[in-house]
Amino acid sequence: MTIDIAFKTPDALVFATDGLATVMEVDGRGQERFLSNMANVEKLVPLSHDRLLAMFNGVGSIGGGTVATSLRAFDDRAPLREGESVGDYARRLHVELEAQALRKLGALPRPFHLIIGGFAPPPKEGVEPPTLWSIQWSVDPNIPTTPTPILHTEEDGSDIKHAFGVHYAGVTEAVARFVEGFDPALPEKLAVLLAGTDAEDAPPGLLEQLAQEARRTGTPSLPLSNADAQALSRRYARRVLRAAFFSPAQEPLSEHFSLQAAVDYCVFLAQCAYARENLSPTRRGAPRVGSTLQVAYVVPNRPAHVLASIKLGVRLQGIDGGLP
Structure with missing residues (x-):
C-alpha cells in the first residue's frame, strides 16, 4: 500500500x-x-x-x-x-x-x-x-x-x-x-476493550462489567438492565476516548x-x-x-x-x- x-x-x-x-x-x-x-x-x-x-x-x-x-x-x-x-x-x-x-x-x-x-x-x-x-x-x-x-x-x-x-x-x-x-488503530481497539461489541457471543466491555459489578455490590436501587448498562458503558467509552487519550492539541x-x-x-x-x-x-x-x-x-x-x-x-x- x-x-x-x-x-x-x-x-x-x-x-x-x-x-x-x-x-x-x-x-x-x-x-x-x-x-x-x-x-x-x-x-x-x-x-x-x-x-x-x-x-x-x-x-x-x-x-x-x-x-x-x-x-x-x-x-x-x-x-x-x-x-x-x-x-x-x-x-x-x-x-x-x-x-x-x-x-x-x-x-x-x-x-x-x-x-x-x-x-x-x-x-x-x-x-x-x-x-x-x-x-x-x-x-x-x-x-x-x-x-x-x-x-x-x-x-x-x-x-x-x-x-x-x-x-x-x-x-x-x-x-x-x-x-x-499513537497507533491510529489504538482508539478502536480501546473502544472495543471498554465498550465491547454487538456480537451475541462477545464478552462485555470493561465499563459494562464495572456497571454490572456496581449493580450487584452497591446500594440497592432501581434495577439497571443489561441494555442500560451497555448504553452507559458506550457513552462513557466515547467520553474517555475524547477527553483522555486521542485529542492531541494542534500546535x-x-x-x-x-x-x-x-x-x-x-x-x-x-x-x-x-x-x-x-x-x-x-x-x-x-x-x-x-x-x-x-x-x-x-x-x-x-x-x-x-x-x-x-x-x-x-x-x-x-x-x-x-x-x-
Missing part, C-alpha cells in the same frame, strides 16, 4: 508518495496473496500547467489505463479555469472520475484515495494559502464520496479558516505514531518553517513508513511500500517543481564499493 504525505505551509505545498504498486489476489475465503510488485509507478501528477499537484493510493486504474492517465486526460479537456478554486476543480474531477469508473467498470473500484492541491485563484492582494482536497472511494460503500477539504474549513458567508501542517493517507501507522504519538506551525524543512519532513515521514512496513522484524509477507519516493512542491505564481526521485532504504557498502 502507498504512503501519501502532504505538508501545507502558508506559502507552499509539498507532496511525497512512493512509487511501488503491489499486486494481490483474494481467494474464496477473503485471504490476500501477494503476486508481484511494480516499481516506479507514477502516482504524483502535476496538472493544469503545473498549477496543481495530485497524488493517489488504492486501486491503480479506474478503467482507462492508469490513474495518472485518467487524471491527465481530464485535465487536458478541462484544466483549472481562470478564477476557479481548487475545490471547484476537485468537484468537477470527482464527477468525471466516478462517471468513467461506472461507465467502464460498472462500479467504483475500492479503495481509492486522491489528494489534490495548489494555489487558485490568485488573491487580490498578498498571498492566499494553498488548499488541499480529498476524493475518496472507501471500501465502505455507505461512506459519501463528495470531495472534502483538508487542513481548512469552508463555511457559507465566511472566510476560509486555514490550518497548517502534515496530512497523510495510505500506510499511516508509523507516520501517525511519530506525528500524533501552531513554526514561523521559521521553511520550504526545505517541509520537503525534508515529508521525506522523513515516508522513511518512517518504509521502515515500519519493510524493515520491522515482525513483518510478514512481501514489502508493501518502498521503491522510489516521488516528491514535488508548488509555491505561488510559479509552476510546480518535481524533485529528483529519492530511493528509500539503505544498502550496505564497504569503503572499496563492495559489500562488507
Whole structure:
C-alpha cells in the first residue's frame, strides 16, 4: 500500500508518495496473496500547467489505463479555469472520475484515495494559502464520496479558516505514531476493550462489567438492565476516548518553517513508513511500500517543481564499493 504525505505551509505545498504498486489476489475465503510488485509507478501528477499537484493510493486504474492517465486526460479537456478554486476543480474531477469508473467498470473500484492541491485563484492582494482536497472511494460503500477539504474549513458567508501542517493517507501507522504519538488503530481497539461489541457471543466491555459489578455490590436501587448498562458503558467509552487519550492539541506551525524543512519532513515521514512496513522484524509477507519516493512542491505564481526521485532504504557498502 502507498504512503501519501502532504505538508501545507502558508506559502507552499509539498507532496511525497512512493512509487511501488503491489499486486494481490483474494481467494474464496477473503485471504490476500501477494503476486508481484511494480516499481516506479507514477502516482504524483502535476496538472493544469503545473498549477496543481495530485497524488493517489488504492486501486491503480479506474478503467482507462492508469490513474495518472485518467487524471491527465481530464485535465487536458478541462484544466483549472481562470478564477476557479481548487475545490471547484476537485468537484468537477470527482464527477468525471466516478462517471468513467461506472461507465467502464460498472462500479467504483475500492479503495481509492486522491489528494489534490495548489494555489487558485490568485488573491487580490498578498498571498492566499494553498488548499488541499480529498476524493475518496472507501471500501465502505455507505461512506459519501463528495470531495472534502483538508487542513481548512469552508463555511457559507465566511472566510476560509486555514490550518497548517502534515496530512497523510495510505500506510499511516508509523507516520501517525511519530506525528500524533499513537497507533491510529489504538482508539478502536480501546473502544472495543471498554465498550465491547454487538456480537451475541462477545464478552462485555470493561465499563459494562464495572456497571454490572456496581449493580450487584452497591446500594440497592432501581434495577439497571443489561441494555442500560451497555448504553452507559458506550457513552462513557466515547467520553474517555475524547477527553483522555486521542485529542492531541494542534500546535501552531513554526514561523521559521521553511520550504526545505517541509520537503525534508515529508521525506522523513515516508522513511518512517518504509521502515515500519519493510524493515520491522515482525513483518510478514512481501514489502508493501518502498521503491522510489516521488516528491514535488508548488509555491505561488510559479509552476510546480518535481524533485529528483529519492530511493528509500539503505544498502550496505564497504569503503572499496563492495559489500562488507
